[in-house]
Amino acid sequence: AQTVTQSQPEMSVQEAETVTLSCTYDTSESDYYLFWYKQPPSRQMILVIRQEAYKQQNATENRFSVNFQKAAKSFSLKISDSQLGDAAMYFCAHLPNFGNEKLTFGTGTRLTIIP
Amino acid sequence: KAGVTQTPRYLIKTRGQQVTLSCSPISGHRSVSWYQQTPGQGLQFLFEYFSETQRNKGNFPGRFSGRQFSNSRSEMNVSTLELGDSALYLCASSSGTGLSYNEQFFGPGTRLTVL
Numbered sequence: 495a496q497t498v499t500q501s502q503p504e505m506s507v508q509e510a511e512t513v514t515l516s517c518t519y520d521t522s523e524s525d526y527y528l529f530w531y532k533q534p535p536s537r538q539m540i541l542v543i544r545q546e547a548y549k550q551q552n553a554t555e556n557r558f559s560v561n562f563q564k565a566a567k568s569f570s571l572k573i574s575d576s577q578l579g580d581a582a583m584y585f586c587a588h589l590p591n592f593g594n595e596k597l598t599f600g601t602g603t604r605l606t607i608i609p
Numbered sequence: 610k611a612g613v614t615q616t617p618r619y620l621i622k623t624r625g626q627q628v629t630l631s632c633s634p635i636s637g638h639r640s641v642s643w644y645q646q647t648p649g650q651g652l653q654f655l656f657e658y659f660s661e662t663q664r665n666k667g668n669f670p671g672r673f674s675g676r677q678f679s680n681s682r683s684e685m686n687v688s689t690l691e692l693g694d695s696a697l698y699l700c701a702s703s704s705g706t707g708l709s710y711n712e713q714f715f716g717p718g719t720r721l722t723v724l
Contacts, residue, residue, distance in 0.1 A: 515628065536717070540715075595664070595665060595711070596665050600650065
């Protein structure tokens with residue numbers, strides 16, 4: 495079974511600064527996907543960024559980037575130039591490969607942006 | 610394309626009653642997954658349906674059931690409601706082909722309160 499751990503229940507960052515959210519996971523599979531989802535107060539889950547385990551290159555989406563360390567089973571999210579709209583719960587998630595749609599989520603990190 | 614829709618958005622029931630929640634996936638998507646989100650247990654996978662068949666199941670009691678119709682719309686049913694069933698129920702849809710990564714798109718959720 496897969497497990498996903500987020501050890502930071504809450505984080506805060508000054509607007510325009512950079513923040514890093516941590517995530518570790520455990521899986522016996524060699525091929526899988528990792529995600530960061532954002533859940534704002536509206537409760538709509540939004541995909542922020544995706545990483546395929548077979549890719550060594552870290553994924554980047556505009557101000558969002560990840561640091562994927564496969565051997566260490568670590569997957570952190572870096573948000574650069576933080577904006578007020580980034581305030582939300584952030585969930586790290588794991589998805590097995592090959593047609594398995596079951597996402598395993600971490601417990602989430604609440605990110606507060608300080609103006 | 611219209612996004613994933615869930616009805617109703619809010620629901621209040623009493624213990625012992627049963628409830629049915631509905632999820633309409635993005636047009637063309639054949640996979641629908643259901644998740645329960647609570648403050649205590651976080652986000653947990655309930656089950657996934659693909660082409661009217663349950664393809665994957667989480668660790669929930671038999672009171673939780675679901676089905677999928679030929680138009681890919683899905684319903685989940687909870688019988689004999691308990692206070693602990695109070696949660697946000699999220700559904701997610703994807704193409705579900707299993708041949709490669711299929712992004713899951715989440716609906717806005719149904720907030721169920723059991724009194």
